[in-house]
Amino acid sequence: MNQARRPWHSVLKLRHLIIALTTSSAIITMVATVLASYKVQRQQLIAQSLDDNLAYAAKLANTVDGFFKGALQQLAYSAQIAASDFGQAEVLRSEVRRLHLQTDSFNSVLIVDNDGLIRATSPASSPMQGVALRDQNLLRVIEAGRPYISPPYLPASGNLLVFVSHPVVAADGRQLGAIAGTIYLKQKSVLHQLLGTHYHRDGSYLYVVDAQRRLLYHPDPDRVGTLASANTAVDRLAHAASGSEVLINSRGLEMVAGFASAPTPGWGIVAQRPLAATLKPLGSLMAQVLGLTLPLSLAALVLVWMFALRIAQPLNALAASAAGYRPGGTDRALRAVSSWYFEAAQLKRAMLLGLGVFNGNLERLEKDAATDPLTGLGNRRRFDLSLTLLAEQRAPFSVVVLDIDHFKRINDTHGHDVGDAYLRHLAGLIGDSVGMGDVACRIGGEEFALLLPDTDLAEATARAEALRRRVAEAQPPHEQPMTVSAGVAEWQAGPDEDVQATLKTADQRLYCAKTLGRNQVQAA
Ligand SMILES: Nc1nc2c(ncn2[C@@H]2O[C@H](COP(=O)(O)OP(=O)(O)OP(=O)(O)O)[C@@H](O)[C@H]2O)c(=O)[nH]1
Structure with a gap:
């Protein structure tokens, strides 16, 4: 059956409008609260992780720096002993052995003369004993003429390492040679003890780069000795800076990174955690926020609904009275409306006033219709x-x-x-x-x-x-x-x-x- 469509203003009621208004404002407020809370919590989690990683990187940088300072002092001390008896092979051998075994700082220790000839090594079985240094990088141990930490070097033995060296200087100031300790980069060494096995299940890790951006320490052993992929942390470490920031790593993952430099070796340490792992607690935090917000919002909504209905009630009743005129009945219905606030009371007063005028007119019309105008008697x-x-x-x-x-x-x-x-x-x-x-x-x-x-x-x-x-x-x-x-x-x-x-x-x-x-x- 084809029913005529009712005009919208006969269907739309004040109650519906108020409920729609309050419901939408409650929903908007709740969504805004949850969104704002999400944003703040996210920022706080990232800021906290940045601080943690910076603190961790700084602590490790400090440890590494302290180690190298100590190692150089040990080498300086051994260099002095070696200088006093540089011609005595036994003295040199005993000193390198002592340094190697007592300090546990180096994987091996060697003394080399100015011609590049290795004069003593520990362990004594080292194949380098008696060999002449040919490699330009290694010759720099001697040429440096000062305490020196080499870039990563891959000798014939195949053990990627760095040299920490100190010149051996005679009492008259002549350089006799150098004493050097090696630290293996890929095999167990003091570096691994210092940095620990920093590995978290959530994908956090740390790596160490030298001033030329070469990786000296990395959870992936294949990458040790290679150049670190360009990122802002590595760029800033090249300038001995420290700090923290969110960056993209070599695998394209967003990482929350803290970085700090150890000035003695000129190395930089980066500790980083995947952004996704950092933000993992966000889900449960948001569930907590919702758990607190939702019941309160619903309670507020119900209260507002109830209040809205109470506000609409007198207007509904007035509208119902206005919808149809019943002699006497409309007047009674209007008087029964409880107009408990100013506007409704004024509306009711105006309607009663209008109804009074209407009733008066009706009475007069009825009277006129039954009265003879000339005499005033009935007609x-x-x-x-x-x-x-x-x-x-x-x-x-x-x-x-x-x-x-x-x-x-x-x-x-x-x-x-x-x-x-x-x-x-x-x-x-x-x-x-x-x-x-x-x-x-x-x-x-x-x-x-x-x-x-x-x-x-x-x-x-x-x-x-x-x-x-x-x-x-x-x-x-x-x-x-x-x-x-x-x-x-x-x-x-x-x-x-x-x-x-x-x-x-x-x-x-x-x-x-x-x-x-x-x-x-x-x-x-
Ligand atoms: N002034 C005036 N005259 C009216 C009115 N209505 C009727 N008339 C007159 O009343 C008169 C009635 O006359 P008739 O019905 O012949 O009766 P009558 O002259 O009163 O004679 P009887 O009734 O037989 O005594 C007529 O002349 C009407 O014109 C009115 O409203 N005003």
């Missing part, structure tokens, strides 16, 4: 209605029909206006003669009628006679005297009683009064 309509009403109530009554005698003459002689004055004059006398409950009407041109409830024929005739006499005796509005004739009839409730027949009887008796000479009352 034919009022007379007929009253007649019907009395008959319906089965209450006995009498009817008197009155007519001005020779009224045409008054009109013809003095004019219509004077005629009207006579009509008003008679209406005044009739009005004075009726009591409570009686109905006096002008039912035709110069014809009047009285309905007298609970009045029998005799009493009605007496009252008609009294009225006739008053009219005859009263001072007329103009020089011509005025008399009236009247016919009286009585109505009693009964199976055949017809009010129209009673009226007709009264009319006939009036006609009779006219024919019998006028100025008289006929009741039979």
Whole structure:
């Protein structure tokens, strides 16, 4: 079936609007809170991880730096001993052995003379014993003429290593050679003890680079000795800076990195943790935030809903009253509306005021519709209605029909206006003669009628006679005297009683009064 669509304003109610408004504002507030909280928590987790990694990198850099300072002091001490007896092979061998075994700083120790010839090694089994250094990098141990830490070097043995060396200087200041300790980069060495096996299951790791960006330590052994991929941490370490930042590593992963440099070897240490691992607790943190926010938001929403409904209630009731007018009912319904706040109270007051005016107008219209404008008495309509009403109530009554005698003459002689004055004059006398409950009407041109409830024929005739006499005796509005004739009839409730027949009887008796000479009352 094709139903006509209702206009939106007849479907959309204030209650719906308020609920929609409050619900959407509650949802927006909650989403904004959760988003803001997510952002703050994320920033805090990253900041915390940056701080942790920087602190860790700085601690390790400090340890590494301390180690190299100590190692150089040990080499300086051994260099002094070696210088005092540089020609004594046994002294040199015993010193390198002591340094190697006592300090545990180096994987091997060797003394080399100015010609590059290795004079003593520990362990003694080292294949380098007696060999002449040919490699330019190694020759720098001698050429440096100062404490020196070499770049990574891959000797024939295949053990990637760095040299830490100190010149051996005679008492007269001549350099005799150098003493050097090796630190293996790929095999177990002091470096691994210092840095520990820094490995977390969450993907955190650290690596060490030298000033030329070569990797000296890395969880992936294949990368040790190669150049570190370019990133800002490595760039800044090349300038001996320290700091922390989020960067992308060689595998394209976002990492939260802290970095610090160890100035003695000129190395940099980077400790980093995957951003994803850093942000892992975010899920449970957000669940906590939601767990706290959601019940509060829902409780606030329910409260706002309830309050909104209370606000809408009087307006709903006022709107319902305005939707249809029921005489008396609308007025009662409006008065019953509990308008508990200013605007609703004002609206109710205005509606009651409007309804009062409307009811007044209605009453006046009804009255006007049943009133004769010339005399102010009831008109034919009022007379007929009253007649019907009395008959319906089965209450006995009498009817008197009155007519001005020779009224045409008054009109013809003095004019219509004077005629009207006579009509008003008679209406005044009739009005004075009726009591409570009686109905006096002008039912035709110069014809009047009285309905007298609970009045029998005799009493009605007496009252008609009294009225006739008053009219005859009263001072007329103009020089011509005025008399009236009247016919009286009585109505009693009964199976055949017809009010129209009673009226007709009264009319006939009036006609009779006219024919019998006028100025008289006929009741039979
Ligand atoms: N001034 C005035 N005259 C009216 C009005 N209505 C009716 N008439 C006049 O009333 C007169 C009635 O005349 P008739 O019915 O002949 O009766 P009458 O002259 O009173 O004579 P009887 O009734 O036989 O005594 C007419 O001249 C009407 O014009 C009215 O509202 N005002």
